[in-house]
Amino acid sequence: MRLGIVSGRRRHGKSYLLRALSEAVGGLYITAVRAEGRLPALQRFSEAIATHAGLRPGTLNLPDWRAVLTNSLDVMARRSETPLLIIDELPYLLQHSPELPGLIQQLYDEHQWSEGIGARVILCGSAMSVMHELLSGTNPLRGRAVIDLRLGAFDYRASRDFWQIEDPLTALHVHAVLGGAPGYRPIAGRPSPNDGFDEWLTHTLLDPGRAVYSPTETEYLLREDPRITQHTLYYDILTAIANGAGTPTKIGSALGRQRNAVTHPLDVLESTGYIHREQDILRPRHPVITLADPVIRFNQLITLPQETSVEQGFAEETWKSSTPTFNSKILGPHFEDLARTWTRRHAHTVLPNGLPGPVGTTEVADPAARTKHEVDVIALALGERPHSPRARIALLGEAKATAARRGTGDLQRLERIRDLLTEQGYDTSGVTLALFSLHGFHADVVELARGRGDLLLVDLETLYGV
Structure with missing residues (x-):
């Protein structure tokens, strides 16, 4: 038997994908219902198992969750070469049946030494904190899942x-x-x-x-x-x-x-x-x-x-x-x-040293001007760790979504920040200065970029790869 956990926010497509997977292999997909009581849930799950087994409605009336789980695994083992049980929105069931993870753990342990292809069980839910706790601490399913998939949204x-x-x-x-x-x-x-x-x-x-x-x-x-x-x-x-x-x-x-x-x-x-x-x-x-x-x-x-x-x-x-x-x-x-995000996922195609390390933001003090400079994008070199006092910096960037085009004034600000970081002991010898603009760049900075290997101009088309 193999166990998988799938979690993710609403609207991310978990149920859509799991239904398609179930249909592809002839599995049994059952979803819990919000505010449904224990007895109605047991009855509905019993009906789903009976339907999957080709039995008449009302044939099964399973008394508890152990009987539901055992019968579902038995039915799948007889009807499919790849037995698959999917329980969607598990947190709804846990509100009235907190014993479910323990029962699944018992069945999992009992099936580890059975011959042939064991059942595949997928537990899914949108309540992220509940799903994450299934495999944490001393909870029954800790150490038993081979998949812990947290389905995120599409990137931009x-x-x-x-x-x-x-x-x-x-x-x-x-x-x-x-x-x-x-x-x-x-x-x-x-x-x-x-x-x-x-x-x-x-x-x-x-x-x-x-x-x-x-x-x-x-x-x-x-x-x-x-x-x-x-x-x-x-x-x-x-x-x-x-x-x-x-x-x-x-x-x-x-x-x-x-x-x-x-x-x-x-x-x-x-x-x-x-x-x-x-x-x-x-x-x-x-x-x-x-x-x-x-x-x-x-x-x-x-x-x-x-x-x-x-x-x-x-x-x-x-x-x-x-x-x-x-x-x-x-x-x-x-x-x-x-x-x-672009710096993490796509900048390696244009940066001189390829893939950067950690990417984030920072604030750089400027004692002479009695101010602080907020840095929208900073990437350390690959292999460097955040907060290292003499880290190599791969990229410094400024991102502005204003209607104005970016120009040499923005570049001079980045150069000032680079010089300040050099004075503070950071290695900026291989840094690339990046200007991100929603509406393009002035001709002077475009001309500078043609002759400088350390200046990168990223417009909306570059951001989207078009």
Whole structure:
């Protein structure tokens, strides 16, 4: 017997893929239902096993979960050369049947010495914290799974291909509000983003009648994890982070609470994948906390502050008035994040020394100017570790999503940062200076790039590989 764990956020396509896998090998796919009681669940699972075995409805009425598991494995062993059982949305079952992991562990141990091809069992769920705990600590299934697959969203390039968006700028805008979750495309409906981003947005995320309406979707996502109970507190925390509060102290201050009052909720949000902590690559300072889900960020910054207007049907007016907020607090940070993603995944094709090491952000003090320079993108050389005092730096980059083109002034700022890092003992002898721009570059810096091997210009087409 072999055991696999599959987890991932809603809309990432887990159930779609598992159903296809089950159909391909003649397996048994059963999904749990939210708020379903223990007895109805046992009855429904019994019916699914009977149907799979070719029996009449009502033939099986299994009394407990051990009987359900044993009978499902027996039926599959008789009907398929590759016995496969898939239990989707397992966390719903655990709410009323916490003994399931222990029963699966017993069956797993009993089947290790059986002859022939053993059963393959896949457990899947969207409640990330619950699924991660299945294999942790002293839990029964620890050390028994051969697969622990955490299915993520598409990256920005795959997302553009999936949505079939022609214009890279439109693709960037769509990714900034929905991310790469493939499940949004079928429920977004018409119009297509190719018909115009503004029209598409007002008919999807700002349309209360659509399933992808951002307050509805945010509530739907947050209710997936049983650890998120005080929804008002979590909403307030997400709003504070969206507005730029990036540390527990600042988040607590924005909510009028002490730092320790938000520590546990932040741990829950991180374990469930709603926030992430961006580490400073050069110095061991407190990490900056940011929102991981673009839909939630859009909801907290755009929809919620003007929810009354949206609900009354003024989507176009709401969106027009929100454009400055979108550009500064959503599109700008998102473009910087994609610049770091491009550096991790694609920069090796153009960097002189190939694949870089750790990629992130940092802040560089400039004592002479009595200021600090924020670095949007910094990559250490391959093999270097973050926070090493004399690390080799492979790339320094500046990413700006403004309408202005980038020029020599931006280059001079990067050169100043490079010189400061050299003075602080870092090895910048092989550093590449990268300018990331949403709307291209001035002719002077383009001309400089032709004659300099240490200057890299990355426009939107380069970012998307078109």
